[in-house]
Amino acid sequence: MAEKGNEIILVADPDLSVQSVLTKLFSDDHAVTCFSDSGSATQFLKDYPNTAIVFSCYHLPGCGGVAFLKQCEALAPQAARIMLTGESSKHAVKEALNLGHAFMYLEKSCQRNEILAAFEAALSHHRHLAKERAILERTLAGSVKMLIEMLSLFHPDAFRRTSAIRQQALKIAKQLGLKKTWELEMAVMLSPLGEAMLPTQILSKFRAARSLGEQEREILARAPQQTRDLLQNIPQLNRVSEYLFLSGRGYDGSGFPENGPIGQDIPLISRIIKLLTDLWYASPENGPDAAAFEALLINWRQYDPRLLDITKAVLLKELPHEPKSKFIQCHIRSLKPGDVLVDDVRTETSFELVLSGGHLLTPTTIRRLENFNKTAGVRQPLRVRRSKTAGSPLEKSA
Structure with missing residues (x-):
């Protein structure tokens, strides 16, 4: 058995006997979570993209096992995907491997030692991907930091907020129990990118709280799209670019883009950036205070209420202290x-x-x-x- 690492194992199969067997085999050393349909399993992966291994049956209620594994590739790219099925046709195997990009294919009649061998291979594959990802993240983070430092020399106003918001975002992430903060940090550091490309007269009027014309407001609102357009050609920043694209979207469905997601469907990182950016503009030079949060409450529907409460508790907690x-x-x-x-x-x-x-x-x-x-x-x-x-x-x- 693999050494204890507390990796997350997801089992998507309505067969309770399969859920029971896999839980007994792996729960001593790993966190095993079981679902009986693709919808709930997909939502879990959105919340836990660092999942190590995904077991899925071929006839999974919902979108089906093959389509589910294909979704897994985007939601949890470092997860090793294993298809479990009673189907033995070549068509089923080809679908699992070619369309679902499964790491392995196992028949449900397989023996315990076959499952363990497949698990060991899948876990090794996941750890290899995770190690490569960690190296890539460190390299990319260094490159982004250098880029931001250079851009801040030419656009000091646009990038002045990133250091303060980054520290605030990390405090909120800790309170939320988020262990992986790389994408959050990258999103915060790159968030002013689209703004830096806007005409200076629009930014000057906006920062001076002067009224903007309809066309000027539209140009300002589309800054997140400019950021996404710049970043989408970097594969490792695909998710970050999407978070930034939605960072102007209000929790109530207001803001850019029109007809975008609403409420909890907006990615958490997008909600955090939206809240902290607006808070920064409402705050005095020495950081957020009670009056800044009062200002946000004027448009309270635009913010995740739980996130707003957590942010207020975390950032105002330090004010009375030295x-x-x-x-x-x-x-x-x-x-x-x-x-x-x-x-x-x-x-x-x-x-x-x-x-x-x-x-x-x-x-x-x-x-x-x-x-x-x-x-x-x-x-x-x-x-x-x-x-x-x-x-x-x-x-x-x-």
Whole structure:
């Protein structure tokens, strides 16, 4: 038997004897969950995309076993899929392997040792895929961080919120019990991408809370689509691009895109980004307060009510306590990676914006400030918020 790893095993089969056998075989070392139809099993995979192995019968109530396995490939791409069936025709085998992309095909009359051997092979396959995915995620995360850092130099206003929202999103994910946060972090970091491509006059009016024309509002609302269009050619970011595409969708069905999902059908990551982005715009420079949440309640139907309650509890909990950072004034030579700018940084004479307030400083951005100071001069001293723990949060988490 494979070493204990607590991987999730999903069994989709209405035959209670099959559910019982597989549960007895694997539940000591793994989390086994059984369903009798494709609908409930599909919903489970949406909530647990890190599922390791999926057993499905050929005649699965609902959409059928082959179609279900095909859905599994998109919902849980690292899961090894095993088809269980009493069918022995070549047609059934071809469907399972060619259309359902099953890892293995087993007849229900197979012996215990055959099931165990198939399980061992499937688990090994899953762990190999998971390891490759982890390496890819680390590599891609580093590339995205570099991209965001470069873009933030040219579009400081658009990307100023990402560091704050990322930390907030991680706190909410912890409260929700989400162990895999890679897609959430990537989505937050890339969320301003479409906004950075918008005309500056529209963004200026929006940030100054000035009224927008109908055409301007439509252009602003379609920023998530621009983000998706940019990212959809990167296979590893397909799901992230979809989360961002739906990040402007209100829980009540309002917002972009029209005729999109409503309520719980909107992906959780999209709901989190929608809530935290709106909260950021409603908050003062030093972060969300009770008044910011009161402002969101004006359009409360646009937000997942449970998520709104959790966010309020998590983010306001720290307010009465001693802050974990302090405000200091310093010159550029004294800046440290991890410092957060309190105010906009501008050149000495032309008042050109160099970096926006709220920007998390990295070695690259500090060098940018040094270069600007040498050529155009930068107004100093700068006010920064410095964490009691050294180093940048972005540097610590690849």
